[in-house]
Amino acid sequence: MHAFGEDRWLAGLFSGFMILLLTFSFAYVIYRLPLLKSRHELDSWFSREAAFLANNWILLFSAFFILFATMFPTLSEAVRGQRLTVGPPFFNQWMRPIGLVLLVLTGIAPLLAWKKSTLSNLVQQFTWPVAALIVTGAAVFALGIRVWSSGICFALCAFVGATILQEFIRGASVRKGASGSDYFTALVGLVARQQRRYGGYIVHLGIVLMFLGFAGQGYKQEKDMQLNPGEQNTVAGFTVRHDSIAVTSDDQKQMITGHVTVFRNGKQLAQMAPARWFFAKHESQPTTEVAIRRAPGEDVYIVLAAYDIGTQNATYAVTVNPLVDWIWLGFGILAIGTGIALLPERAFAFAGARVPEGVVTTSLLLLMLLLPGVARAQTVIQKDALRQQLEGDLMCTCGGCLAPMNNCPMAGACHGLKEQREKVNRMIDQGMTREQIKAAFVREHGGVDVLSAPPDEGFNRLAWALPYVAGATGAALVGLVAYRWTRRPAMPDAPAAAGAEVPVEDALAARLDDELRDLD
Numbered sequence: 001m002h003a004f005g006e007d008r009w010l011a012g013l014f015s016g017f018m019i020l021l022l023t024f025s026f027a028y029v030i031y032r033l034p035l036l037k038s039r040h041e042l043d044s045w046f047s048r049e050a051a052f053l054a055n056n057w058i059l060l061f062s063a064f065f066i067l068f069a070t071m072f073p074t075l076s077e078a079v080r081g082q083r084l085t086v087g088p089p090f091f092n093q094w095m096r097p098i099g100l101v102l103l104v105l106t107g108i109a110p111l112l113a114w115k116k117s118t119l120s121n122l123v124q125q126f127t128w129p130v131a132a133l134i135v136t137g138a139a140v141f142a143l144g145i146r147v148w149s150s151g152i153c154f155a156l157c158a159f160v161g162a163t164i165l166q167e168f169i170r171g172a173s174v175r176k177g178a179s180g181s182d183y184f185t186a187l188v189g190l191v192a193r194q195q196r197r198y199g200g201y202i203v204h205l206g207i208v209l210m211f212l213g214f215a216g217q218g219y220k221q222e223k224d225m226q227l228n229p230g231e232q233n234t235v236a237g238f239t240v241r242h243d244s245i246a247v248t249s250d251d252q253k254q255m256i257t258g259h260v261t262v263f264r265n266g267k268q269l270a271q272m273a274p275a276r277w278f279f280a281k282h283e284s285q286p287t288t289e290v291a292i293r294r295a296p297g298e299d300v301y302i303v304l305a306a307y308d309i310g311t312q313n314a315t316y317a318v319t320v321n322p323l324v325d326w327i328w329l330g331f332g333i334l335a336i337g338t339g340i341a342l343l344p345e346r347a348f349a350f351a352g353a354r355v356p357e358g359v360v361t362t363s364l365l366l367l368m369l370l371l372p373g374v375a376r377a378q379t380v381i382q383k384d385a386l387r388q389q390l391e392g393d394l395m396c397t398c399g400g401c402l403a404p405m406n407n408c409p410m411a412g413a414c415h416g417l418k419e420q421r422e423k424v425n426r427m428i429d430q431g432m433t434r435e436q437i438k439a440a441f442v443r444e445h446g447g448v449d450v451l452s453a454p455p456d457e458g459f460n461r462l463a464w465a466l467p468y469v470a471g472a473t474g475a476a477l478v479g480l481v482a483y484r485w486t487r488r489p490a491m492p493d494a495p496a497a498a499g500a501e502v503p504v505e506d507a508l509a510a511r512l513d514d515e516l517r518d519l520d
Contacts, residue, residue: 044117047114048110048114051108051112058102072086103153107162136159150216153212153215157211157212168187195341199338200341204337206336206337210327210331210334212326213326216298216322216324217321220320221320223317227242228242228312229244238318240262245259245307255276257273258304258307260273262302270300272300274303274304301319303317303318390437
């Protein structure tokens with residue numbers, strides 16, 4: 001992106017593109033502003049809506065800041081006649097605190113209630129995360145970590161990590177008590193039942209790990225070492241010894257390779273081989289082959305910066321980059337969380353069902369059962385899917401929640417849900433089909449109100465047909481209005497008389513827009 005600010009021709013193209021984009025975007029937003037305007041006020045700043053609002057404003061500020069900093073060299077040249085370079089320190093000075101604020105919101109937003117959070121809710125939700133923040137901050141200070149941004153980032157990562165862990169533990173505990181399964185199976189079922197929510201938490205976990213990698217950059221150390229064969233030097237606790245330089249070639253290139261041995265605390269860690277490659281017909285543009293030694297704590301990069309074949313003397317640029325691998329790990333977990341949130345619900349059908357009372361079954365055991373008999377495992381999966389379907393078909397009979405079995409808000413304390421699930425399990429084990437089980441519940445309950453949807457028969461067909469009729473009517477109405485708009489006659493030269501009635505089509509279109517806005 002910085003190339004757009006360094007080259008005047010590219011800067012002009014980029015500026016024209018941004019002006020065009022912003023003009024049309026803002027013009028369209030302003031045009032639709034009456035439809036986009038919220039009908040509700042913000043109830044409290046201690047709410048999830050407020051956290052999302054703050055998050056969006058911070059991201060908007062970041063976008064404009066990066067745009068400004070990218071174009072600053074060109075702006076400086078146009079205004080003052082002097083071209084200034086904007087490097088990483090300028091971006092880091094501004095974006096480092098912005099990133100920390102976004103990390104805080106990552107931990108705070110999921111714990112806040114919608115509309116308004118009460119004091120008791122705040123205390124209950126934030127006790128353990130704040131304790132993790134304080135303990136980690138004290139440990140960071142005791143260990144002598146004095147880079148302010150990295151120290152704060154480590155403490156905030158503990159805070160956000162504790163919020164995520166707390167949400168998973170609480171949810172898994174409730175599901176374990178309701179299903180009679182072990183914690184691992186309950187955890188998998190929890191993610192299966194609320195994929196978007198817990199997939200989002202996994203995304204947050206990936207962000208935390210990425211920020212750990214960012215924090216490690218505060219302790220990055222670099223050093224240039226000019227060494228003769230057998231000489232060594234030290235950087236960040238790593239001792240680098242230059243052994244030799246070798247010259248080899250193949251059909252495509254000539255390779256100048258430095259042979260290096262790396263030690264730590266007197267123990268040999270690795271033998272590394274940074275190199276320069278000269279490809280045929282491109283000898284003036286050699287490629288640099290960086291030698292990398294990876295580890296969870298830090299990576300060691302060694303570059304062959306200069307060399308002398310005759311004396312075997314070499315100059316190495318050595319970089320110790322702490323925690324950088326956590327950035328890639330965090331990105332992988334972020335991708336996994338996104339994938340979980342986007343998976344169809346049926347992908348988790350095997351984990352979303354209730355385990356019979358007294359039986360502790362884990363997903364690991366299910367995988368072991370696949371080995372002796374695939375058919376048997378397939379039967380178990382089909383039964384679990386049938387249980388999940390029936391829990392959506394049947395209403396909870398406790399009489400208080402008025403919700404299907406799979407959406408009972410009192411799942412952990414409902415007195416009727418447990419007996420109802422046991423009954424469903426017995427009928428499934430007896431080989432009854434989905435429709436037979438639903439019919440048995442209707443007979444026992446004495447009416448179809450035990451079903452979450454009326455059966456498609458008799459008078460109940462009206463309930464099934466009405467949405468389709470309404471949808472078709474609405475589609476026809478929208479089509480009619482759109483047709484009238486496109487066929488609207490040309491405006492007369494003379495203005496309409498004052499107080500003239502508004503055409504029926506316009507009033508209908510305004511009402512339709514108003515109702516569609518309510519649906520959005």
